[in-house]
Amino acid sequence: MLAFELIVQGLVQGSIYALIAVGLTLVYGLLRILHVAHAGLFTLGGYFCVLITNLLVGVLPSPTGSFAIAVILSMVVVGVLGIVIYRLCYQPILDKPPYVALIASIGLFIAMEELFRLVFGPYGISYTNPPMAESVEFLFTSLKQAEVLTMLGAIVLIGGLAVLASRTRLGVAWRATVTDPEMAQSFGIDIIKVRYLNFFIGSALAAAAGGLVALLSNLVEPTMGSVPSYKALAIIVLGGLGDVRGTLIAALALGVIESFGTIYLGDILDRDAIAFAFLIVVLMLRPQGLFRSA
Amino acid sequence: MFKIRSLQSVALAAALAAIGGTANAADTVKIGFNVPLTGFAAADGNSARVGAELAVEQANAAGGINGEKVELVVYDDQASPKEAVPIATKLTTQDDVVAAVSGSYSGSTRAAAGVFQSAKVPYISAYAIHPDITRAGDYVFRVSFMGEVQGRAGAKLIGEDLGKKRVVMITLKNDFGKSLAAGFKEAAGKYGIDIVNEYEYSIKDRQFGPLVSKIKADKPEAIYASGYFFTAGPLVSQLRSGGVDALVVGQEGYDSDKFMEIAGKAAEGVIITTSLDRDSKSPITQHFIKEFEKKAGYGADMVAASAHTAVGVLVKAMRVAGTKDRAALRDAISKIHLTASTGTISFNDLGEVRKDVQVQIVKDGKWHHHSVISDPDLLAPPSK
Amino acid sequence: MEYAITLGILMGNSVILALSLNLISGYCGQISLGHAAFYGVGAYCAALMTKAGIPFAIALAAGMGLAGVVGVIVGLASLRVREDFLAITTMGVGFLFLGIVRQQDWLGGEMGIYAIPDPGLGKTGYLILTLAVAAAVAVFSLYVKRSWMGFSFDAIADDEDTARMLGIDVSRYKLTAFAMGTAIAGLAGGLYAHDIKYIGPDSFGFVESISILSMVVIGGIGSVPGVIIAAAVLSVLPQWMQFIAEYKLLIYGGLLFAVMRFSPGGLAEMANRAIRRWAREKTA
Numbered sequence: 001m002l003a004f005e006l007i008v009q010g011l012v013q014g015s016i017y018a019l020i021a022v023g024l025t026l027v028y029g030l031l032r033i034l035h036v037a038h039a040g041l042f043t044l045g046g047y048f049c050v051l052i053t054n055l056l057v058g059v060l061p062s063p064t065g066s067f068a069i070a071v072i073l074s075m076v077v078v079g080v081l082g083i084v085i086y087r088l089c090y091q092p093i094l095d096k097p098p099y100v101a102l103i104a105s106i107g108l109f110i111a112m113e114e115l116f117r118l119v120f121g122p123y124g125i126s127y128t129n130p131p132m133a134e135s136v137e138f139l140f141t142s143l144k145q146a147e148v149l150t151m152l153g154a155i156v157l158i159g160g161l162a163v164l165a166s167r168t169r170l171g172v173a174w175r176a177t178v179t180d181p182e183m184a185q186s187f188g189i190d191i192i193k194v195r196y197l198n199f200f201i202g203s204a205l206a207a208a209a210g211g212l213v214a215l216l217s218n219l220v221e222p223t224m225g226s227v228p229s230y231k232a233l234a235i236i237v238l239g240g241l242g243d244v245r246g247t248l249i250a251a252l253a254l255g256v257i258e259s260f261g262t263i264y265l266g267d268i269l270d271r272d273a274i275a276f277a278f279l280i281v282v283l284m285l286r287p288q289g290l291f292r293s294a
Numbered sequence: 295m296f297k298i299r300s301l302q303s304v305a306l307a308a309a310l311a312a313i314g315g316t317a318n319a320a321d322t323v324k325i326g327f328n329v330p331l332t333g334f335a336a337a338d339g340n341s342a343r344v345g346a347e348l349a350v351e352q353a354n355a356a357g358g359i360n361g362e363k364v365e366l367v368v369y370d371d372q373a374s375p376k377e378a379v380p381i382a383t384k385l386t387t388q389d390d391v392v393a394a395v396s397g398s399y400s401g402s403t404r405a406a407a408g409v410f411q412s413a414k415v416p417y418i419s420a421y422a423i424h425p426d427i428t429r430a431g432d433y434v435f436r437v438s439f440m441g442e443v444q445g446r447a448g449a450k451l452i453g454e455d456l457g458k459k460r461v462v463m464i465t466l467k468n469d470f471g472k473s474l475a476a477g478f479k480e481a482a483g484k485y486g487i488d489i490v491n492e493y494e495y496s497i498k499d500r501q502f503g504p505l506v507s508k509i510k511a512d513k514p515e516a517i518y519a520s521g522y523f524f525t526a527g528p529l530v531s532q533l534r535s536g537g538v539d540a541l542v543v544g545q546e547g548y549d550s551d552k553f554m555e556i557a558g559k560a561a562e563g564v565i566i567t568t569s570l571d572r573d574s575k576s577p578i579t580q581h582f583i584k585e586f587e588k589k590a591g592y593g594a595d596m597v598a599a600s601a602h603t604a605v606g607v608l609v610k611a612m613r614v615a616g617t618k619d620r621a622a623l624r625d626a627i628s629k630i631h632l633t634a635s636t637g638t639i640s641f642n643d644l645g646e647v648r649k650d651v652q653v654q655i656v657k658d659g660k661w662h663h664h665s666v667i668s669d670p671d672l673l674a675p676p677s678k
Numbered sequence: 679m680e681y682a683i684t685l686g687i688l689m690g691n692s693v694i695l696a697l698s699l700n701l702i703s704g705y706c707g708q709i710s711l712g713h714a715a716f717y718g719v720g721a722y723c724a725a726l727m728t729k730a731g732i733p734f735a736i737a738l739a740a741g742m743g744l745a746g747v748v749g750v751i752v753g754l755a756s757l758r759v760r761e762d763f764l765a766i767t768t769m770g771v772g773f774l775f776l777g778i779v780r781q782q783d784w785l786g787g788e789m790g791i792y793a794i795p796d797p798g799l800g801k802t803g804y805l806i807l808t809l810a811v812a813a814a815v816a817v818f819s820l821y822v823k824r825s826w827m828g829f830s831f832d833a834i835a836d837d838e839d840t841a842r843m844l845g846i847d848v849s850r851y852k853l854t855a856f857a858m859g860t861a862i863a864g865l866a867g868g869l870y871a872h873d874i875k876y877i878g879p880d881s882f883g884f885v886e887s888i889s890i891l892s893m894v895v896i897g898g899i900g901s902v903p904g905v906i907i908a909a910a911v912l913s914v915l916p917q918w919m920q921f922i923a924e925y926k927l928l929i930y931g932g933l934l935f936a937v938m939r940f941s942p943g944g945l946a947e948m949a950n951r952a953i954r955r956w957a958r959e960k961t962a
Contacts, residue, residue, distance in 0.1 A: 002511050009503030016501075034765070093939060099709045100942040102765065103895045106888055107934025114332070114928035122336035124524060126556045133535060141507070144535050217500040217528035219556050223334055227498050230769055230884060237766045259504040263493070270467060270496045273777020276770030280755070283767055287758045332927045370923035372916070375881060376688070379874050380917050383684040404792060405876045426792045467780060468788045 005141045006259045012147045012216075014255020015154035019209035020228050021235040021247045022158055023082075023202025029178050029242030030198050032098060033090055034233060036105040038206055039225035040112035041078050041085075045207025046220040047120055048074035054128050063131035071211040075204040082203025083196045091195075109229060116222035124221035132215060146215035153212060157205055158248055165244075174198065178242070227272070234279045240288065254278065322365040323358070323617050325350070325608055326385035326394030326415075328378055328406055329601075331370035334497075335399055337524070338597045341550075342397030342420060343368060344590045345598030349605035352585070359612045366605075367391055371402045378402035382409035391415065392617045393627075395604040397597075400424035400469045407434045416624050418607060420600040421546075424469050425676070428645040433624050435645035437603045437636065438569060438596075440675050441470060444545050445477020447567050447651040447667045448518055452543055453485025455653075455665060456565075458516035462509055462540075463492040464529070466547075471520035474545055478518055481672070490514055495521075500528045506536035514540045522547040523595075527556025534560035541565065549596035554659050561656045565664055569636035570599045571652040573663035582635035596636075603634040646675035683801050685914050690808035691870055692913035696893040696905050697815045698862035703891070704900035705828065706855035707835030708756060709765045712772030713863060713890050718882030719775070720745040720864025721871040722785060725794045728872065734797040738868040745864020746857045753856030757849050772887050780879050790878025797872050808869055812906075815862055819902045822858075831855060835900075896937050898946025908945055 020042050027035040052070035053063070060066050089108060093100050132145035165171035176184040177194040185191055214220045235254055239247035254275055261274040269277060327346055330339035350366045358364055367389050371378040378398065385391045386409060393416040396403040403422035410417035411431035419427050419436040428434050439447075452458050461482070465475040475492065482489055490512050493505055509517065517540050519529060526548045533542065534557075546568035554561045571579060582602055586594040607630055615626035632639045637649040651673060655664040667673070699713045720741035727737035752771050756764050779785045786792075799807060822828050830851050833841040842848045871877050889912070897908030912930075919926050941948050 002507060005507035005510075006504050009507055012503060013501055089935070089939065093942065096942050099703075099765075099895065099899070100938050102709070103892065104935050104938035107892075107931045107936075107938060110931030111928055111935060112931075114925075114931060117332070117336055118924070118928065122340055123552055124337070124556075126527075126558075130558060135535060135537070142537060147503070213500075216532075217556075218531055218558070219500060219524060219528055221524065222336075224500075230773075233766050234770060237763055241763075262495070263504055263508050266494045268781055269774075269777045270494075270780060271499060272496070272773045276773040277777070280767060280770050280774065283759055283763065284755065287763070331923050368923075369920050370916075370926065372927075373880075375874050375876055375878065376870075377916055380681070380684045380688060380914075384681045384917070387680045401790065401876070401878045401880055404790075405874050408875055424789065424792075426789075429793075469790075472788050 001141075004139070006263065007256055008138070008141060008143065010256030010259030011252055012143075012150050012255070013258065014252035015150045016209050016213055016216075017228070017232065017235055017255055018154050018158060018248050018251035019205045019212070021232045021239070021251050022161070022244055023206045024232050025236040025239060025242055025244060025247040026198050026202040028236060029244075030195060031090065031094065033101040034098075034105065035090075035202075036102065036229050036233070037085060037089075037108040037112060038202065039229035039232065040109045040116075041082055041203045042206040042210045042228055043113070043116060043220070043222065043225040044081070044210065045074050045078045046210030046214045046224060047116065047125065048077060048207070049211030050125050050127055050214050050220050053131065054125075057129050063127075063129045067131040067211070067215070071208060074211055075207045078207035079200040079204035082199040085203075086195060086199040109225070113222050113225065120222065122222065124219050124224075126218045126220070127214065130215065130218050144216070146212070150212045150216065153208060157208060158244070161201065161205075161244065170197065231272070231275055234275055238279055238282055322363045323612065324365050324367050324389060324391040325605065326382075326389065326391035327366050327368045327397055328371045328381050328385075328394070328402065329368060329397035330373035330399065330402070331368075333372040333374070335373035338399075338421075338522075339370075339373070339397060341590070341595050341598040342601040345586065345594075345601035346395060346397060346420075346605045348582070348585055348589050348598075349602045349609065351589075353605075353609045359609065359617060362617070364609065371398050371406075373399040373402050375401045375405035378406040379409055382406035386410060386413035386415050392612065392620065393417070393608050393623060395420055395601065395608065396422055397601045398422060400427065403427050404430070407431075410434065414620055414624075416608070416611075416620060416627055418604040418627070420604040421597050423473060425473065432628075432645065435607070435627060435641055435647075437607060437634075437639060437647050438546070438600045439651070440477075440646060441473025442477035442480065443673050443675050444567050444651065445474040445479075446481040446672055447477075448474070448543055448545065449478050449481035449485050449487060450667060450669065450672060451565070451567060451653060451665075452516050452518060453482065453487040455667075456516065456541065456543075458541060459486050459488055460490055460513075460515040461487050462490050462512050462514040462517050464505065464509075464517060464519040464521075465492060465494045466520045466522075466525065467494045467496050470547060474520045495525070497522075497525065499525065502529050502532045503536075505529075506532050506538060509533070510536060510538055516541040516543060518543050520545060520547065523550040523553040523556065527553050527561075530564055531557040531560040543567075546570075546596040549654070549661070551593035551595070551661075554656060561659070563656060565653060565655045567651050567667070568596055568654055569603075569649070569652055570594065570596050570654075571637075571663055572654065572661045576633065578633055579635045594635075599635045603636045603639060606634045607632055607639060642675060643677045644675065646677070648673070648675070680801060683805050685917060686805050687801075687808050687873055689910045689913050690805070690812045691866055691873070692890075692893065692909040693812045693906050694808075694815050694866040694869070695863055695890055696897070696909035697812075697819050697902065698859045698866065699890050700859075700894050700897075700900065700902070700905045701819060701822070701862070702855050702859035704894055704905065705823065705831035705835065706852055707831075708852060708855065709891075710768040710859075710887075711765050711884070711891065712752075712768035712770070712775075712887050713859075714882045714884070714886035715772045715775035716745045716749055716860040716863040717867040717870070717886070717890075718779070718877075718879075719748050719860075720867030721877050721882070722779065722791065722867075723864070724868030725791045725871040725877055726785075728795045728797075729791070729793075734872065738865060741868035742861045742865040745867065746861030749856045749860025749863075750853055752860070753853045756856065757852060769884065769887070772882075772884055776879050776883055786878065788879065790876060790880075791871075792876045794871050794875045794877070796875065804873060808873075811865065811869065816902060816906060823902065827851070827854070892934050896934070896944050898944030898949075901944070901946035904944055904946035904949070
């Protein structure tokens with residue numbers, strides 16, 4: 001059934017958007033910064049994942065196993081890099097007007113894309129032995145294992161984040177810091193550690209998205225992050241800046257809308273325009289976004 | 295204070311030197327070359343540059359132009375018209391190039407062509423396909439197929455040579471894709487092709503899930519898909535894993551070993567219309583392929599071959615007409631008959647190339663000869 | 679000489695464009711990430727008109743007017759949303775504009791519009807025209823800044839709510855800023871189209887919007903001389919840096935980042951600091 005297939009495809013794409021956008025909204029919720037360079041970490045995560053998988057494929061028997069190790073390593077390394085970016089780039093300019101962080105982030109992102117091109121070459125890289133390429137029967141349609149993994153990955157990772165936020169001490173500390181940093185500090189919460197954690201998690205999720213996208217299209221390019229860099233911004237606005245659940249729903253919704261839009265509205269608007277047309281319409285009707293912000 | 299000032303004057307001098315351009319090396323023949331080395335088109339730009347540099351090296355190894363060495367003056371235009379125009383102006387005035395080649399995309403080439411035409415400096419487009427590039431004037435030529443011409447060839451290939459009638463089109467939304475689609479649609483009727491549906495996608499798309507689902511429902515016999523290796527690779531891979539087995543026919547945008555790297559096994563059996571025949575018996579083509587791989591470290595692609603050919607045309611024409619009279623050089627180019635890596639090159643009155651269309655197929659993970667389309671009427675580019 | 683003239687026209691055009699964004703972002707504090715769309719509206723409008731035979735001056739004025747009208751519409755939208763939302767909404771406007779242009783054949787579609795007629799001024803004449811317009815826009819910007827309008831813009835940029843409480847009609851001023859800025863951008867667009875004589879959707883995208891914003895921010899948001907210098911230098915930087923072509927964009931990104939990180943007020947702030955230090959040394 002075509003409509004069902006299109007919805008599923010939309011959810012797959014939406015899962016990728018969600019993994020990227022959640023990191024962005026986490027940063028915004030905590031620091032009110034539009035962390036455009038986040039998309040650069042998405043790309044970097046993709047590069048690490050492909051490179052490590054390709055390295056391990058000769059050594060380990062199964063490509064899936066190599067991929068699993070690679071994606072976890074990638075998430076950790078990129079997560080740490082996210083903290084580094086916070087420390088070096090954002091922490092010193094927290095007291096400045098918001099456009100300063102935005103432009104700094106944009107400059108950083110451009111520099112990152114160029115570094116990727118200079119270091120990894122302009123042609124992009126691929127998995128030499130793409131893992132999870134077989135198909136799986138799922139209700140009315142057949143999906144690549146990679147597609148199923150993408151959706152599962154988003155559910156598990158973001159769901160895990162939700163559990164972390166509501167059930168653990170760390171999560172409570174984090175939520176307190178978002179709501180009222182000064183109050184949280186007075187209760188003895190180390191807000192610097194909370195920020196580090198915030199950037200780590202967000203960046204790790206983006207890295208996971210990068211590795212998964214590479215599974216889906218088998219190509220990681222230096223400019224892979226440019227579309228997500230602005231689309232993710234639209235998604236977090238739609239979801240209500242700072243609201244993780246809203247962002248998740250907005251991401252999935254956008255994925256599905258794009259899915260139908262590219263097929264049926266392809267004559268009138270292109271894919272990016274569809275996303276932003278949707279955004280503008282929603283903002284005109286509900287200026288605070290689909291879901292009120294935290 | 296004094297230290298800062300002297301630092302400033304050093305910086306100023308350096309900047310002026312940079313503006314002034316490269317110091318004039320003694321007696322070289324300068325060929326200008328605008329190409330995207332940074333930005334979204336950097337991959338193609340890099341290949342084109344290596345192809346052009348190879349041609350210059352080969353020309354110099356064979357004695358240069360009547361004893362003088364050939365020098366390639368390369369500038370990065372980021373595939374942007376805004377950057378290309380000042381570059382073209384610089385090449386024609388400050389650098390005083392004898393002629394120039396475009397290794398760039400259509401937008402920048404079109405903008406630059408106007409400048410070269412006004413300055414009456416011969417300009418050859420390697421692979422940019424916008425129809426209006428050659429309409430800039432009689433000093434502008436093109437060594438690659440116009441989109442429409444290649445599209446028509448694709449229609450003959452699918453409808454007549456391969457006998458597939460039920461076709462779905464996937465069109466890249468830029469001048470390349472659209473002109474290919476226009477040519478295809480124009481000739482489709484003649485070969486009995488029924489275009490069931492046409493879908494468009496943007497050059498940034500890599501995820502084609504919804505498209506694949508829709509095409510599965512269309513059940514075509516063949517798919518005519520325009521794109522570049524970085525879009526076609528993911529597209530073909532996703533078509534196959536989505537269960538679409540129909541024949542996929544592409545064009546020279548696919549023509550790179552990277553296509554097989556990305557698509558893996560899915561690339562088997564994909565057919566393209568292009569200019570480079572990997573199995574060619576022509577020693578010139580084989581020589582180019584070997585030399586390019588040695589120089590670049592990866593397999594030759596269409597973009598490199600086209601740039602190589604464009605420079606080759608200039609070199610031959612300069613050997614015939616000399617390098618002092620640009621009008622004579624222009625005439626020599628227009629009358630040229632050259633066997634290059636991309637086939638036998640000659641131009642019509644508009645400066646459009648006349649050559650056969652090579653058809654290649656992916657077999658065992660490599661590009662191989664499939665057939666040749668040499669219908670002069672079908673392939674005739676417009677002449678004004 | 680011709681090359682220098684070409685660069686001069688490029689510089690002048692960028693100065694006009696950057697000053698126009700300065701009116702919106704620098705004065706009224708509204709960060710626009712889609713300014714290239716208005717540049718594009720003016721370019722397409724003027725190009726289509728001269729191709730239809732309408733005289734150059736009228737086409738330029740029409741481009742300006744249309745861009746201003748579209749600007750007011752977008753401005754009305756900006757009234758409903760604030761700060762961070764606005765940045766993203768304007769970005770969306772940019773994509774929407776391109777998305778529409780790409781699909782309409784009468785607007786040139788993917789191919790763009792080519793063979794735009796030469797206005798007949800010659801290269802030098804065009805340079806003089808561009809520089810004259812740039813000078814006029816600069817004078818206009820300074821005038822606005824010193825006038826009561828400028829004072830209100832400042833107040834709004836500082837603190838919108840307080841400004842509103844003081845009785846300033848925030849909406850009207852925001853709209854005025856948008857209209858002025860976008861109209862001038864449209865004028866720059868028309869000038870651009872008739873210089874390069876070919877326009878396509880690729881010239882008016884998100885990357886272009888960021889470039890313009892960078893010029894304003896590096897110059898010092900709100901500072902007229904700062905923005906002029908930044909625009910003039912940044913616009914021809916790629917040409918000057920051809921000898922390090924491979925690293926151009928890397929340096930550009932790094933520059934943006936470094937300026938924001940170390941001197942967020944841009945060149946203007948750096949100049950102010952230097953002047954104050956020099957003044958102190960003088961009196962010491």
